[in-house]
Amino acid sequence: MAVLAAIIFALLPSSTSPTEQNSNEVYGQPTLTLVAPLVASACTLDNTCLVVGSSSGNGTGVTTGEVATGSTWQALSLPQSNSATFLGSSCWRSGCIIYGSTINGDLLWRYQTTTNTVTALTPPSPSASVEGLSCFATSSCAVIDMGAGDSAPHFYVTTDAGSTWSTPVSTPFDATSLSCTSRQHCLATSTTSAWSTHDGGLTWAQSSRSTGGLLNLVCFGNSCIARDSRASHNQLWRTSDFGTTWTSTTLNGKNYALACLSADRCVSAGANHALTGAISRINGSGNSAIAVNYFPNPITTLACGTTRCVAGGLYSLALFKP
Numbered sequence: 001m002a003v004l005a006a007i008i009f010a011l012l013p014s015s016t017s018p019t020e021q022n023s024n025e026v027y028g029q030p031t032l033t034l035v036a037p038l039v040a041s042a043c044t045l046d047n048t049c050l051v052v053g054s055s056s057g058n059g060t061g062v063t064t065g066e067v068a069t070g071s072t073w074q075a076l077s078l079p080q081s082n083s084a085t086f087l088g089s090s091c092w093r094s095g096c097i098i099y100g101s102t103i104n105g106d107l108l109w110r111y112q113t114t115t116n117t118v119t120a121l122t123p124p125s126p127s128a129s130v131e132g133l134s135c136f137a138t139s140s141c142a143v144i145d146m147g148a149g150d151s152a153p154h155f156y157v158t159t160d161a162g163s164t165w166s167t168p169v170s171t172p173f174d175a176t177s178l179s180c181t182s183r184q185h186c187l188a189t190s191t192t193s194a195w196s197t198h199d200g201g202l203t204w205a206q207s208s209r210s211t212g213g214l215l216n217l218v219c220f221g222n223s224c225i226a227r228d229s230r231a232s233h234n235q236l237w238r239t240s241d242f243g244t245t246w247t248s249t250t251l252n253g254k255n256y257a258l259a260c261l262s263a264d265r266c267v268s269a270g271a272n273h274a275l276t277g278a279i280s281r282i283n284g285s286g287n288s289a290i291a292v293n294y295f296p297n298p299i300t301t302l303a304c305g306t307t308r309c310v311a312g313g314l315y316s317l318a319l320f321k322p
Helices: 002-011
Strands: 025-027 038-043 049-055 062-068 085-091 095-102 105-112 117-120 130-137 140-145 154-158 177-180 186-189 194-197 205-208 214-220 223-228 235-239 247-250 254-262 265-271 277-283 286-293 301-304 309-313 316-320
Touching: 025 316, 038 085, 038 095, 038 309, 038 316, 049 085, 049 309, 085 130, 095 130, 105 130, 140 177, 186 214, 214 254, 223 254, 254 309, 265 301, 277 309
Parallel strands: 025 286, 038 301, 130 177, 177 214, 254 301
Antiparallel strands: 038 049, 049 062, 085 095, 095 105, 105 117, 130 140, 140 154, 177 186, 186 194, 194 205, 214 223, 223 235, 235 247, 254 265, 265 277, 277 286, 301 309, 309 316
16 A cells, blocks of 8 residues: 555646646646545535545455545544445536445435535335435435335435335346436336336336346436446447437547536546547537546546536546536
């Protein structure tokens, strides 16, 4: 770890209080500590951004968190966890829910801007992992978990930021991603298909068999975009009819993360041919590269609020306006 730290800090600027960058360039900064690599990120709709890291091992593992309400990163205290695996997040104006798994099952953590705290939530039922989560209104989110034992995955909803949950409803698929525009209307992807519900998860329609394995799905009305998780990592998929039909766009390099500020304004991130961090701006059907500096490793997590985004990879991070 000492050798790795020396290499990273030799490559990155010494400041740990980054300013927001303009839209033409992004500058990576070192994380405050090197105790765990960054794994997930989130930005509220009032543009408070946070990152969390995990170094899972036998027993407890190590987690770390940082938050930026303005342009300065500060340490963020996290709940105790047994080998946390962070899979993603979803937010509203004043808060977020981060999701994933631990060796004990579902991981659901709530971040609140009013108190600048992260709190562990009680899952509504036993499950090995949360598969997808999407917040569609203030304190209101839908979740699909893996289910317990031989049971089917479950869909459930909270309207009080995870304090209470609706009665779980079985779903006919394991989800790779989920996006809801309301409590009733959600689109999910599995390894083979896209699935839509218009009655709050009571019934699901299998809407496509050609777009399996999509991740980072995000919908605005009937328009949705997601990235391909297959080996090439260079395809973005779009639908304008809530998953019935899809079209693809090829991006340069490998793309490991996607986030959107609106239906026609997104960013994707990953690695260039030199395997250093890369970011692309996506406006409508077009895309263009944003210059990235001081990201010696691929960018693997990305989140956006309404005016700015955060990118993270290994022990580097950046705030920027796309």
